[in-house]
Amino acid sequence: MRTSFKFLILILSTSFLFVSCGNKGNNSNKSALNSSKAEKVYVAPGEHDSHYAFISGGYSGNLTVYGLPSGRMFKEIPVFSQFPTTGYGYSEETKPMLNTSFGQIPWDDSHHPDISQTNGVLDGRWIFINGNNTPRIARISLTTFETEEIIEVPNSAGNHSSSFITENTEYVVAGTRFSVPVPQVDVPINEYKGNFKGALSFIKVDKETGRMGIKFQILMPGFNYDLSHPGRDKSHGWFFFTTYNTEEASTLLEVNASQNDKDFIAAINWKKIEEYVDNGGGTKMPTNYAHNVYDEHTHTATSTMVKEVLTVNPADIPGAIYFLPTPKSPHGCDVDPTGEYIIGNGKLSADLTIHSFSKMLEAIENKKFDGEAYGIPILNYEDVLAGSVKSGGLGPLHTEFDGLGNAYTTFFISSEVVKWKIGTWEVIDRKPTYYSVGHLTIPGGNSRKPFGKYMFAMNKITKDRYLPTGPELEHSAQLYDISGDKMELLLDFPTHGEPHYAAAIPADIIKNNSKKFYRLDENKHPYAITSPADAKVVREGKDVHIYMSMIRSHFTPDNIEGVKVGDKVYFHITNHEQDFDVPHGFAMIGANNSELLIMPGQTKTLTWYPKKVGVWPFYCTDFCSALHQEMQGYIRVSPKNSDIKLSWSLDGE
Amino acid sequence: MRLQNVLMIMLITLFVSCGGGEKKDTSNNKKPAKKAAVKKTVTKTVATKKVKEEGIVDLNNKGIGPIKSVELTETIDKAMADKGAKVFKSKCSACHRTNRKFIGPNPTGILKRRSPEWVMNMILNPDEMVKNDPIAKELLMKFNGSPMANQNLSKEEARQVLEFFRTL
Numbered sequence: 001m002r003t004s005f006k007f008l009i010l011i012l013s014t015s016f017l018f019v020s021c022g023n024k025g026n027n028s029n030k031s032a033l034n035s036s037k038a039e040k041v042y043v044a045p046g047e048h049d050s051h052y053a054f055i056s057g058g059y060s061g062n063l064t065v066y067g068l069p070s071g072r073m074f075k076e077i078p079v080f081s082q083f084p085t086t087g088y089g090y091s092e093e094t095k096p097m098l099n100t101s102f103g104q105i106p107w108d109d110s111h112h113p114d115i116s117q118t119n120g121v122l123d124g125r126w127i128f129i130n131g132n133n134t135p136r137i138a139r140i141s142l143t144t145f146e147t148e149e150i151i152e153v154p155n156s157a158g159n160h161s162s163s164f165i166t167e168n169t170e171y172v173v174a175g176t177r178f179s180v181p182v183p184q185v186d187v188p189i190n191e192y193k194g195n196f197k198g199a200l201s202f203i204k205v206d207k208e209t210g211r212m213g214i215k216f217q218i219l220m221p222g223f224n225y226d227l228s229h230p231g232r233d234k235s236h237g238w239f240f241f242t243t244y245n246t247e248e249a250s251t252l253l254e255v256n257a258s259q260n261d262k263d264f265i266a267a268i269n270w271k272k273i274e275e276y277v278d279n280g281g282g283t284k285m286p287t288n289y290a291h292n293v294y295d296e297h298t299h300t301a302t303s304t305m306v307k308e309v310l311t312v313n314p315a316d317i318p319g320a321i322y323f324l325p326t327p328k329s330p331h332g333c334d335v336d337p338t339g340e341y342i343i344g345n346g347k348l349s350a351d352l353t354i355h356s357f358s359k360m361l362e363a364i365e366n367k368k369f370d371g372e373a374y375g376i377p378i379l380n381y382e383d384v385l386a387g388s389v390k391s392g393g394l395g396p397l398h399t400e401f402d403g404l405g406n407a408y409t410t411f412f413i414s415s416e417v418v419k420w421k422i423g424t425w426e427v428i429d430r431k432p433t434y435y436s437v438g439h440l441t442i443p444g445g446n447s448r449k450p451f452g453k454y455m456f457a458m459n460k461i462t463k464d465r466y467l468p469t470g471p472e473l474e475h476s477a478q479l480y481d482i483s484g485d486k487m488e489l490l491l492d493f494p495t496h497g498e499p500h501y502a503a504a505i506p507a508d509i510i511k512n513n514s515k516k517f518y519r520l521d522e523n524k525h526p527y528a529i530t531s532p533a534d535a536k537v538v539r540e541g542k543d544v545h546i547y548m549s550m551i552r553s554h555f556t557p558d559n560i561e562g563v564k565v566g567d568k569v570y571f572h573i574t575n576h577e578q579d580f581d582v583p584h585g586f587a588m589i590g591a592n593n594s595e596l597l598i599m600p601g602q603t604k605t606l607t608w609y610p611k612k613v614g615v616w617p618f619y620c621t622d623f624c625s626a627l628h629q630e631m632q633g634y635i636r637v638s639p640k641n642s643d644i645k646l647s648w649s650l651d652g653e
Numbered sequence: 654m655r656l657q658n659v660l661m662i663m664l665i666t667l668f669v670s671c672g673g674g675e676k677k678d679t680s681n682n683k684k685p686a687k688k689a690a691v692k693k694t695v696t697k698t699v700a701t702k703k704v705k706e707e708g709i710v711d712l713n714n715k716g717i718g719p720i721k722s723v724e725l726t727e728t729i730d731k732a733m734a735d736k737g738a739k740v741f742k743s744k745c746s747a748c749h750r751t752n753r754k755f756i757g758p759n760p761t762g763i764l765k766r767r768s769p770e771w772v773m774n775m776i777l778n779p780d781e782m783v784k785n786d787p788i789a790k791e792l793l794m795k796f797n798g799s800p801m802a803n804q805n806l807s808k809e810e811a812r813q814v815l816e817f818f819r820t821l
Contacts, residue, residue, distance in 0.1 A: 366662065517805065520743060532747045551747040552802055578804040608779050626798030651755070 036250075040481060041069040041491045048511075051443050051454065051504050054127055055477065057081075058498030061108045063129055063140065066563055067456050068443075068504060069479060071493030075581055079138045080108030080131040084594040088147075089472045091596055092570070092605035093525075094294070096303035100134055100152050101288045111131045112163055112227075112501040115142075116210070120167035120337075120448025124509035126210050128163040128172045135159030137174050137203060139210055144296060144515045149598075151212045151462045152289040153311055155182045155199040155219075157191045160230040161241050161333075161373055167207070167448060171270065172212065173230075174201040175241050179222035179248075180238035182311075183285065196222035199311075200241060203269060211293070216277045216310045220266065221374040222248050224257070227333045227398075232448045235339035235357045242326070242333040244345060246373070257329070258348060261382065264332055264373075265344050267360060270296035272320040273312060282310045295519070297524040299602050305481035315375040316624070318612070322364060323373060325381040326353050332398035332439075335424055336407065337448050341386055345396035345409060352396050352409060354425065356386035387425040391418050397438060399500075400445030402482055404451040408445075408477040410437040410457060417457055417480070419487060431487045433478055436460040440480070443504035455482045465492050475499055490621070516580035518601030525603035532556040537648045544646070546567045549585045551576040552625040558633030562646030565639060571618075574603040584631070585621025595621050610637040708791045710766050716789070717781050718774030719808065725769055729819050737810075737817030744804040745814065751821050756799055758792065761821040769815055776811040779803050 022104045033241040043049050049067030057064055061081030065074045082098070083087030089098050089106055098104050108131030116126045126148075127140045137154035140146065153159055161175030181187060198220040203212045223243040232240035246263045249256030276282070277512045287309045294301040314321045324342035330353070334343045342355040363383040370380045395413030402408065406428065409418050415436055416610065419429040437459050443451040457480070462473040474494035481488040521528050529535055532549045535556045539545075544567050549556045555573075563569060575584050577600035588597040588608045596604045610616070620631035715721070741749070748756035763772060767788065775782050775789060779801035782789035795801065806814070 531742045533742060549747060552800055553746075556747060576744070577745060577802055578806075579802060582802070626801050 019281055037488070041071065041479065042634050043067065043070040043072075048507065050507055051451075052507055052510055052592060053441065053456065053502055053504040054115070055458070055495050055499045056113050056129060057108045057496050057501040058111070058475075059109050059147060060497030061110050061131070063110060063113055063498070064496050064499075065145065066477075066495075067507075068456070069490065071477070071479060073496070075145060076149065076496065077145055079129060079140065080105075080110055080136060080150070082106040082594070087594050087596040087604060087606065090529050090594040090606075092607060093141045093298075093300040093603075096301040097147060097150055097292045097294060099290045099292055100136070101154070101290055101305070102134060105134050107133075108136060110138075110497075110500075110574050111160060111324070113503045114163055114172070115448070115503045115505055116164060116169040116205075117167050117447055118169070120236070122444050122447055122449075122503075122505050122509065123169075123193050124167075124505055124513070125566040127503060128165060130159050130162040130174060132159050132177070135176070137163050137172055137212065139172075139205075139208075139212060141296070142510050143513045146294065146296075147168070148210070148294045148296070149212055150290075150292045151203060152215065152286040152291070153199075153201050153203075153214070154289040154520065155180070155197070155285075155311075156201065159221055159226075161200075163226045164228050164230055164239075165221045165231055166230040166239070166270075167236055169205050170209075171202045171215070171230075171239075172205055173205060173228055173239060175225040176200070176227050177224050177226060177517035179224065182219055183287070188524070189250050192222060193248040194222070196248070198223055198225050199307060199620050200225060200266075200268070202273075202515075213291075214289075214309055215313050216282055218268065218273065218312045218314060220314060220321075221376070223264070225266070226331055229335045229342075229446065230338050231357070232335050232337060233339035235335060235342075236268060238357075239268045239270050239486075240333050240342050241331040243269070244329040244347075261326075262325040262327050263329055263346075264324045264378070265330065265342060265355065266323055266376075267322045267342075268322045273317055274649065276320070277310060277312065277371070282312045284308050285311045295524075296518075297522055299518070299523070299525045299528075299604065319364075320377050322360070323376055323378040324355050324360065324384050325370070325378060326355070327351075332396070332409075334399040334401075334407075334446065335451060337401050337403060339448075341422060343399045343409075344405065345398060347395055347397065347412070348395070350394055351391060352389040352399070352420075354386045354388060355384045359386065360384045362558075366441075389418075389420045389421070389425045389427065391430075393418055394504075395428070398440060400440055400442045401580060402442055402445070402448050402455075403450035404452065408440060408442065408455055408482070408487075410440045412436060412438065415459075417487065419482075421555050429482065429486045431489060433457045433459055434461075434465055434476070434492070437462070438499075439501040441502040441504050443506060446502075453481070453483055454504070455480045456502070456504075457489065458495065458502065460498070462494070466494065468519075501552070517578055517582075518599060520574075520576065520578060520601045523601060523603060524573065525572075525574070527570075527605060528574045528603040529572075530574070532576065532650075535648070535650075537646050539646050542567050546648075548573045549576050550574070550586070550620065550631075552582070552584075553620075553627035555620075555632040556629065556634045557648035558651045559636075559650070560633070560648045561636040561638075562644045563635055563637050564642055564644075565609055565610055565613060569608045569610060569635075571606045571608065572603060573598055575600050577601070582624065584624055586618065587621050588618045588635075589616050597622060610635070613637055613639055660674060668743070669785055708776060708795060709788045712768050714786070714788060715768050716772075716774030716778075717786050718778030720770045720773040720811075723769040723815070725819070730816055733813050733816040734820050735817075737813035737815065738747075738820075739804065740810045741798065741814050744806060744810075748799070748802070751770035755800065757796055760818045763818050763821075772815050772818065773808075773811045775801060776804075776806055776814060777808065 022076040051068035053066040078088035135156035155178040158177030160177035182197040202213040224245040245257035328346040330344040332345035393411035
């Protein structure tokens, strides 16, 4: 016992020594640290990161905001999932955001964010992201960092090849991963072949407001449409989609959808289809989908059901769609910044396949076809091939570009990132990732103007990289410096959910437009009160509307009486702060939903069903001032048949 | 540093120095009928308790912030004061009453205690004021560490509020 105690003392004192020595070393060795990896990712307290990264939250249904190079998470933006932290999807104003033709769906699987562009350059106005499971596309404002719009996509299933946008944000696409009967019908599943369709939806984006509307849907053959990318620069006006399961199997796809040596990249001339549609082409089909819009001034969302969609049959627009044969079950579909090269990453192939846009046009011009599929011409593989990268890796997934003539491709099976040169197809560098990398992101790396400098890989498996936290770890991202010839791994950082893809952008493009608070005099919420003098409680039958205001550190009113069991109580609460970063929370005992977190100048509504007689407290959840704990109030709940009059007060007033 | 942190420190100081001794008795929650009566007396005692000596009065202190000098006209500009009343109602009345001490001080007669510049700087730059201005620091403690919220008034609005204060 004594010996072990002594031993412990010895160990402790030694470790103190180490700690203090280490510190000294750090201080006296500053010049040596200048080249260290730690310094490259270190953002000193109070200093800001140089880039924003928006990482999809996968099965969290949300979008997370990170700083680069620090890898610090700043915010989770609720998109497709209810979010108790702020009350998104629980408050009366935001419930309509999650409305669909199936009713309210409080979750989705968010995959691929993409930032709006002007002339092929990221403009930082909005970010779009797809809900994969119940097909939806969301638009998030990058001034408020709030989800402003969600549009459901009919005739789709597994909305995977989205949400990628054209270079002036003309369209955001939503391509179906799973083909389904269109319109839906009760048929034997083994009658898939030839009967199922793959809908590729082109959603028009309003230049000024960002408002979305499905302009047309192309009803493609029943393949699986995996990923997509718009043309750039010279190929602007085209969109490219990878396909798999060109076998049109409906069972055990792992085997049956991997039979063909080559699948296709579908090249779609959307300008031609747009022209066709603008001239009255296409067929209107009855359907039913939700279009949900959040208004920044009323702080309220509305959901509208749309009853019709314009569909386009590829056979009706000859010359608009072609298939480029691509080995083998390609996942990523990426276009280089010049728009000339279309890179197909065959998951089951070791090599990358690069198609040439100009060779494609030439082959089309000369009508050099190698057959057709459902009336869509198939081009000759050799005729459109620009080259291939013989990588020696396994399972290429996704490619982005640094703007200096280099491309970076992830390899899922061999867990690495490979850097190669566009044009010579020569491998320049390869670095391992830990482990099983999916997508990677370079700021602006899928646009006409990549900003380079950093690349981060998003990995599916994290084991051994962090302290263990039970059977599951958060997935990891790994940040690389790509400013030199060789990639340099700088940092591991955890991500939330299953991050599928990300978009990143220099902070300067966004931060100055970021909203600090909502102006009270612009608050058009129908239940807002812009002065505490307007606070009131109104009974309409069994509905009780409480018009309440909050500011550090009290609610007005904070005593409410005359509420009865069986009532439905609406708390309409306006935050009267007009200062950055001073939200207040509102939590009600026994509320069957969540709290509210109300931004400065904003109004939100919580519904509460008083079920028990008594006096029940509510309070502010956000530590707002020294007297934060005193920010509370009471509601007296009387029996159903009570005749106590509705009354309210603050400090006897 | 965030205001909240400053306030945390002040809260701690408060607890240390006062030990919560000023808090009133709250053990009276038995019969609803009696409760109301008890409550009223408690409110009254609190009200009388809180009538205290005025703190620092310094008409030369212009405060810290964007306002360096303010010229007041001989007579009150009524139109401006009316605008100020509206701004006050919407942005300030949550914490200030013109007839009594409330969450924050009663602005009635404020120009007898503070310079017009100080008043506007307190409105426009409260974060720095409560950190560095002696009067504002004193007030923060006197008002239980309740921060003066920065309501992001424009200079023009702050001037209107000041004119409104002259009518009180």
